[in-house]
Amino acid sequence: MQALETTALVAVIGAGAMGAGIAQVAAQAGHPVKLYDNRPGAAAQAVEGIDRQLGKLVEKGKLAAEQRSAIVARLQPVEAIETLADARLVIEAIVENLEVKHGLLRQLEEICAADCILASNTSSLSITTLAASLKHPERVIGMHFFNPAPIMALVEVVSGLATDPALAKALHATSKNWGKQPVYTRSTPGFIVNRVARPFYAESLRLLQEGAADCASLDALLRDAGGFRMGAFELTDLIGHDVNYAVTCSVFDAYYGDFRFQPSLIQKELVDAGRFGRKTGRGFYDYSEGAERPQAAELTSATDVASCVVEGDLGVAQPLVQRLKDAGVPVIQRAGSGLLRVGDAVLALSDGRLASQRAKEDGLRNLVLFDLALDYTKASRLAISWSADTTAEARDQAVALLQRAGLKVTALADLPGLAVLRTVAMLANEAADAVLQGVGSAADIDLAMRAGVNYPRGPLAWAEAIGIGYVLNTLDNLQRSYGEERYRPSLLLRRKHAEGSRFHD
Known part of the structure; x- marks a missing residue:
């Protein structure tokens, strides 16, 4: 099957933020769109809200007034589900409740034509399960948009066990026509994103639980060294801990308690306390009026750095050597196993071992480990940890060297793998x-x-x-x-x- 023609009617059920956003995306792509919600007047209010949002784009010069009018004209709020009978594609974006979605899909199967595609925007429920109670489960598919739908590029096209492969191809092509970046995935717990993203939150939560550093420092490292837009704590505060924790629990339960997905007791405590993040004014951070945002911890050193020695190839961290040279630090190169020496300090890229363990196993005194960076030429911060026998003088020498390279240095407790x-x-x-x-x-x-x-x-x-x-x-x-x-x-x-x-x- 090819992409749906722009003349094909798209129906969206659910006029909340997600449903309204999907309706806007389809209308912007040229489709006539019917928007339905079982709350009287909700669909009309959603269309008014879309009109206001498009008006702001017109004011900013990002959208022509004529385009705004045309998009809104293609949006039709309806008050009866039976009016969706002529739709070629129905996308439901209602509450994440299996029984409620089951009932809706069974109703749509009776109302809509046999060639109408029934798509669910579910982020966590099984497409296979949703389709199983229908007479024709092959017509059910997942079309998972990300919030806000008009802005976020990704659409996960999710096939259940019975989904017709031709439908997946059609919706993949349709999503591209809508200006999105679609991916194919099977109906497994979390699909792609909500599964693969779990470690991003889990590792920071574990480091916090084990006393590696505070929230602000760990967030800063993921941003300033890792290149992520946000750290795990500020991101979960934005998402909402009630939502993020529930997704983690759902994936954990769906994989029969696999400890890769184990929820965090720290996050559970926030949920139990009603501290959901930004929407409640308190999460890992305080968002109340006048509250000061904590700053990342930073080590400084006044030690003078005369030169450093690079032994062998530092591997992925090799660009750090050129950065030191560009900063005017004399660098002596010699053969070795990938170490950086300054004064009494020995610096090495972490390999997942404790600093004290590696120092003992490799026979290295005054060992200071440093963390991975997305790009060592552009990173503005780097984490370090050190072995139990590392002297304060050697640590200061290591900090001073990294400072010369223009890096802020944040200390972590001696935990494996750093941040x-x-x-x-x-x-x-x-x-x-x-x-x-x-x-x-x-x-x-x-x-x-x-x-x-x-x-x-x-x-x-x-x-x-x-x-x-x-x-x-x-x-x-x-x-x-x-x-x-x-x-x-x-x-x-x-x-x-x-x-x-x-x-x-």
């Missing part, structure tokens, strides 16, 4: 398992994470950039440190490393 490295390794691990289990292709999973949650790089492309073997070694070390299944490496990571192949070959 960015363990987060990226776990994201890549989950993405690899999703590919292994046929949830989506490597290309679609990377696209989903970039377009759906604005990651600076797809997790699998990131793993390739820093080395699949390096990611695998980090996960092995994390698993040994914690002794938990949570950090078990994906079989696909092991296979790719053993083959010497890539995800995107």
Whole structure:
């Protein structure tokens, strides 16, 4: 099947923020749209709200007045579900309740023509289960938009067990025509984004629980070193802890208690206290009027740096050497195993081991570990930790060297993997398992994470950039440190490393 013609009527059920946004997207693409809600007057109010939003775009010069009028003219609020009988595509965006959605889909099957596509915008419910009670389950599919739908590019096209493959192709092509970036995925818990994103929240929550640093410092590291738009704590405050925690619990339960998805007791406590984040005025941060936002912790040093020694290749952190040279630090190169020395300090990129463990195993005194960065030439902050025998003088020398490179330095407790490295390794691990289990292709999973949650790089492309073997070694070390299944490496990571192949070959 090809994409729906723009003459095809699209119906949207549910006039809340998501339903109204989807209706706007379809109308902007040229379709006539009927918007229905079982609350009297809600659909008409939603169309008025869309008109106001489009008016703001006109005022900013981002939309012509004629285009605004044409889009609104294509939007028709209706008060009876029976008026949707002539729709070619119906997208439901109602409450996330299985029984309620079941009832609606059964009703639509009786009302709409046999060739009408029945799509659900569910973010967590099984498309297979939603379709199972229908006479023709092959016509049911997931079309998961992200909020706000007019702005967010991603659409997950979700096939249930009975979904006609031709429908998936049609909605994939239709989503492209609507200006979106669609991906194919199977109906598995969390689909792509809500599954693969779990480690982004989970690792920061665990580091907080284990006393690695405070929220502001961990958020700053993910932003300033990892290149993410927001850190985990500010993002969950924005999403709402009631929503984010519920999704985590849903995925955890759906995977029969797999500890990779274990919910956080810290987040549960916020939910129990009613501290849902921005919408309640309090979450990890205080959003009340006049409240001061805490700042990230930062180490400083007045120690003078005369020169440094680079032993061997620093791997993914090699650009840091050029940054030091550009800052005027004399750099002496010699053979070695990938270490950076300044004064008495030995600096090394984390590999998932504790600093004290690595110092003992590798025979290194005054060891200071530093974290992964998305781009060492542009990062503005870097995390460090150090072994128990590292002197204050050696630590200061390491801080001074990184300061010379223009980096703010944030200390973490001696925990394996630091902040960015363990987060990226776990994201890549989950993405690899999703590919292994046929949830989506490597290309679609990377696209989903970039377009759906604005990651600076797809997790699998990131793993390739820093080395699949390096990611695998980090996960092995994390698993040994914690002794938990949570950090078990994906079989696909092991296979790719053993083959010497890539995800995107």
